[in-house]
Amino acid sequence: xxxxxxxxxxxxxxxxxxxxxxxxxxxxxxxxxxxxxxxxxxxxxxxxxxxxxxxxxxxxxxxxxxxxxxxxxxxxxxxxxxxxxxxxxxxxxxxxxxxxxxxxxxxxxxxxxxxxxxxxxxxxxxxxxxxxxxxxxxxxxxxxxxxxxxxxxxxxxxxxxxxxxxxxxxxxxxxxxxxxxxxxxxxxxxxxxxxxxxxxxxxxxxxxxxxxxxxxxxxxxxxxxxxxxxxxxxxxxxxxxxxxxxxxxxxxxxxxxxxxxxxxxxxxxxxxxxxxxxxxxxxxxxxxxxxxxxxxxxxxxxxxxxxxxxxxxxxxxxxxxxxxxxxxxxxxxxxxxxx
Amino acid sequence: xxxxxxxxxxxxxxxxxxxxxxxxxxxxxxxxxxxxxxxxxxxxxxxxxxxxxxxxxxxxxxxxxxxxxxxxxxxxxxxxxxxxxxxxxxxxxxxxxxxxxxxxxxxxxxxxxxxxxxxxxxxxxxxxxxxxxxxxxxxxxxxxxxxxxxxxxxxxxxxxxxxxxxxxxxxxxxxxxxxxxxxxxxxxxxxxxxxxxxxxxxxxxxxxxxxxxxxxxxxxxxxxxxxxxxxxxxxxxxxxxxxxxxxxxxxxxxxxxxxxxxxxxxxxxxxxxxxxxxxxxxxxxxxxxxxxxxxxxxxxxxxxxxxxxxxxxxxxxxxxxxxxxxxxxxxxxxxxxxxxxxxxxxxxxxxxxxxxxxxxxxxxxxxx
Numbered sequence: 001x002x003x004x005x006x007x008x009x010x011x012x013x014x015x016x017x018x019x020x021x022x023x024x025x026x027x028x029x030x031x032x033x034x035x036x037x038x039x040x041x042x043x044x045x046x047x048x049x050x051x052x053x054x055x056x057x058x059x060x061x062x063x064x065x066x067x068x069x070x071x072x073x074x075x076x077x078x079x080x081x082x083x084x085x086x087x088x089x090x091x092x093x094x095x096x097x098x099x100x101x102x103x104x105x106x107x108x109x110x111x112x113x114x115x116x117x118x119x120x121x122x123x124x125x126x127x128x129x130x131x132x133x134x135x136x137x138x139x140x141x142x143x144x145x146x147x148x149x150x151x152x153x154x155x156x157x158x159x160x161x162x163x164x165x166x167x168x169x170x171x172x173x174x175x176x177x178x179x180x181x182x183x184x185x186x187x188x189x190x191x192x193x194x195x196x197x198x199x200x201x202x203x204x205x206x207x208x209x210x211x212x213x214x215x216x217x218x219x220x221x222x223x224x225x226x227x228x229x230x231x232x233x234x235x236x237x238x239x240x241x242x243x244x245x246x247x248x249x250x251x252x253x254x255x256x257x258x259x260x261x262x263x264x265x266x267x268x269x270x271x272x273x274x275x276x277x278x279x280x281x282x283x284x285x286x287x288x289x290x291x292x293x294x295x296x297x298x299x300x301x302x303x304x305x306x307x308x309x310x311x312x313x314x315x316x317x318x319x320x321x322x323x324x325x326x327x328x329x330x331x332x333x334x335x336x337x338x339x
Numbered sequence: 340x341x342x343x344x345x346x347x348x349x350x351x352x353x354x355x356x357x358x359x360x361x362x363x364x365x366x367x368x369x370x371x372x373x374x375x376x377x378x379x380x381x382x383x384x385x386x387x388x389x390x391x392x393x394x395x396x397x398x399x400x401x402x403x404x405x406x407x408x409x410x411x412x413x414x415x416x417x418x419x420x421x422x423x424x425x426x427x428x429x430x431x432x433x434x435x436x437x438x439x440x441x442x443x444x445x446x447x448x449x450x451x452x453x454x455x456x457x458x459x460x461x462x463x464x465x466x467x468x469x470x471x472x473x474x475x476x477x478x479x480x481x482x483x484x485x486x487x488x489x490x491x492x493x494x495x496x497x498x499x500x501x502x503x504x505x506x507x508x509x510x511x512x513x514x515x516x517x518x519x520x521x522x523x524x525x526x527x528x529x530x531x532x533x534x535x536x537x538x539x540x541x542x543x544x545x546x547x548x549x550x551x552x553x554x555x556x557x558x559x560x561x562x563x564x565x566x567x568x569x570x571x572x573x574x575x576x577x578x579x580x581x582x583x584x585x586x587x588x589x590x591x592x593x594x595x596x597x598x599x600x601x602x603x604x605x606x607x608x609x610x611x612x613x614x615x616x617x618x619x620x621x622x623x624x625x626x627x628x629x630x631x632x633x634x635x636x637x638x639x640x641x642x643x644x645x646x647x648x649x650x651x652x653x654x655x656x657x658x659x660x661x662x663x664x665x666x667x668x669x670x671x672x673x674x675x676x677x678x679x680x681x682x683x684x685x686x687x688x689x690x691x692x693x694x695x696x697x698x699x700x701x702x703x704x705x706x707x
Contacts, residue, residue, distance in 0.1 A: 002354070166621060192354075196513070197623040204590055210610050258592075 002192035008051050010161035010193050014168035017197050019059050026062040028073050029090030033065045048092055074100035078108045081123035091127040094143045108177040109152030120175040130183040130221055131319050137307035142272040147179040148248040155249040157181040159223035161191035166200030183221040203250035211239035214329055215259040217282055218269035219245040226269050229325035248278055257290050264295035267328045274302040296335045299328035341420025343430050344393045350410045352488035358382045359407045365397050383611040390694055395419035398427055409440035457529045461512040464503040468495025472563050473536055476502040479545030481585055483509030489693030503530055513624030518631025524554040540704055542566035552646035564654040564707040566700055569663050569686050572646035574670030579640030581665055582633045600664045603685035651675040656703040660684030
C-alpha cells in the first residue's frame with residue numbers, strides 16, 4: 001500500500017525531488033529558508049507554515065530568503081526564468097498579489113506571446129489561498145479566477161496530496177508561468193502519495209465519483225465538501241458525478257461537457273467570490289455548449305460578493321458548506337417546471 | 340462435535356479497508372461447502388464473491404445488502420453440527436463487542452510486501468505462507484502483484500507463495516536495461532537467489548507466463564512446475580491494438596476501452612481501477628518501460644517469442660478463459676500439458692474466476 005503523507009509534505013517532496021534532478025530549480029520568497037543569516041537557520045521555519053522546511057539545509061544556496069518586497073523578488077524570479085533558471089517563488093498569501101501584479105500580468109504572462117514564441121518563462125509562483133483560518137480579509141482570499149482571467153498564465157489548485165505532488169512537478173517542468181494555489185486548510189490532509197517521481201498533466205479533470213443524476217464541478221478544498229455532499233445525497237437516492245478541475249487554466253472543458261451531456265444537470269462549487277469567477281465561467285460554458293442537455297437550472301454555490309469576514313461566525317457563513325451544496329442539488333433536481 | 344464459525348469481511352489486495360455487501364448467494368438454512376461463494380461484496384476497486392473457508396449450515400446472515408462494513412467485520416455465522424440460537428447469539432454478541440473496525444485493515448498490521456535492492460534495481464515482493472516447494476506468482480504486462488489478490492492468500496494456505504512486481508511495474512524499479520524478456524526472467528531469478536530458493540513452482544499470467552517459460556528455458560533446474568494462465572509465448576497472435584492502446588492511453592477515456600477488453604464482465608472496470616492504472620502510468624520511467632516491453636513482446640499483433648518447446652520440459656498446467664480477447668485460447672491446442680479452458684471467461688481469469696483457478700492450481704501443485 002502506498003505510503004500516506006500530508007499535502008504539505010507532498011509539496012515539500014516535489015520541491016526536493018525536482019531540485020535534486022535539476023540544478024536550475026531554486027526557491028525564493030519571504031521566510032522560505034527561515035531568516036537567512038540568522039542563527040540556527042538550518043532548522044528554521046521553512047516558510048510561514050513550514051512547507052519548505054528542511055530544503056535550505058539540503059540545497060545550500062538554492063533556498064533564498066527575500067526582503068519583504070514582492071515587487072522585488074517576484075520580479076527577480078521572472079527575470080531568472082527568462083535567463084535559463086527554473087525559479088519557484090513563494091507569494092506567502094495570494095492576497096499580496098497587488099504588490100507584484102505587474103511582474104506577473106504584464107511581464108511573465110506576456111513574454112511568450114510578445115516575443116513570437118521565442119521566449120520561455122518557466123516560473124512557478126506558489127501561493128496560499130482560501131478562507132477558514134480566521135486570518136481576515138487580507139489573508140483569506142480565493143483569487144484563482146483573477147489569475148485564470150489572464151492569458152499566458154497556467155493556474156493550478158490541487159485538492160489532494162497526490163495531486164499536489166504530481167501537479168507541482170509538472171508545474172516546475174512547464175515552460176510557462178504557473179500560479180500554484182495551495183489551500184491552507186488542506187496542508188495537514190493525509191493521502192496516498194507514491195515515493196517515486198510522477199507528473200499529473202494540466203487540463204485534465206479528475207472524476208472523483210461517477211454518477212448519472214447531476215454533475216458537481218469544483219476544485220481545491222471545495223472538492224472535499226462536494227464529495228461529502230455527494231455521499232449524503234447518495235443516501236437520498238441522488239447519484240452525483242464529482243469533477244475536480246485540478247487546473248483552472250487550462251481547464252478541461254471536454255470532461256465538464258461530457259459529464260453534463262450525461263447527467264443533464266450542473267452545480268458549480270467555487271470558494272471564490274461569485275462575480276467573474278470559475279462558477280460563472282463554467283456555467284456560461286455549459287449554457288452555451290450543452291444547453292440542449294440541461295434538464296434544470298444551473299446552480300452555483302460560492303462565497304458571497306463580500307470580503308472574507310474576520311468574525312468566526314461570519315466566516316463560517318461565508319464559506320460554502322456541504323449542506324449548501326446539497327440544497328443547490330435539490331433545487332436543480334426539482335427541474336425546470338417546478339416551483 | 341459442533342463448531343460455530345464466523346465468516347468475516349475479507350481483505351482483498353493491499354489497500355482494502357471496507358466493502359459493500361451486494362447480494363447474498365446463500366440463504367439462511369442452506370448447507371455450504373468449503374470454497375462455495377456465499378455473498379457478493381464490492382470495494383472501490385473490484386467486486387467479487389466471498390468464499391466460505393469452512394463447511395456447514397449458514398445459520399445467520401449478519402450483514403445486510405448495501406451495508407458497508409470494515410475488513411474483518413462479521414458477515415455470517417456458519418455452524419458445523421448442532422448449535423442453538425442462544426449459542427449463536429452469544430458468539431455474535433462476543434464478536435461484536437470485541438470487534439474494532441480498522442484493526443485488520445491498518446497498513447502496518449499484518450503481512451506486507453517488502454522491497455529489496457537486487458543488482459541496483461528495487462524489487463517489491465509479497466511473501467505469504469510457509470512450507471512445501473515455494474510458488475512464485477508472476478503478473479502480466481501493466482500488472483502488479485495485486486493481480487493475484489484473490490489467489491495469493493488461498494494458495495498460501497498450503498505452501499509458501501511469493502508474488503513480485505516485475506521491473507517496470509508496481510513498486511519495483513522502473514528503469515529497464517535491455518527491456519527484453521530475458522531481463523524480466525533474470526530479475527525473477529535474482530529474487531529466487533536472494534531468497535535462497537533452489538527449486539520453485541512458477542505461475543505466470545499473460546506476459547508473466549512468457550517470463551516463467553523463459554526462466555524455465557534459461558534455468559531448467561530451478562523449475563519444479565509451470566502454471567501458465569492466458570500465457571504469452573505459446574502462439575503467434577496477440578491483440579496488438581490492446582498493447583498499443585494501453586501503452587498510449589494517457590487519460591481515463593482512452594484507457595477504459597482497453598481495460599474492458601481484459602474482462603468478461605466490463606462492469607468490473609471501476610473508476611478506481613482506471614485511476615490506479617493512470618497513477619501507475621504517470622510514474623517516471625513507466626511509459627518508457629512499457630514501450631520497450633511492448634516492442635519486445637510483439638510486433639503488429641504477432642508475438643516475438645515461441646516458447647512452446649519449453650512446455651514439455653516440466654509438469655505444466657495451462658489455464659485459459661474461452662473468451663480471452665487479448666491472447667486467444669486456441670493457443671492451448673497440442674500443448675503437452677494439463678489444460679483447462681474456463682468457459683465464458685476473459686483474459687483476467689485469475690481475478691474473475693478466482694475460485695476455479697485456485698482449485699485447479701491447488702490440485703495441480705499438490706500432485707507435483
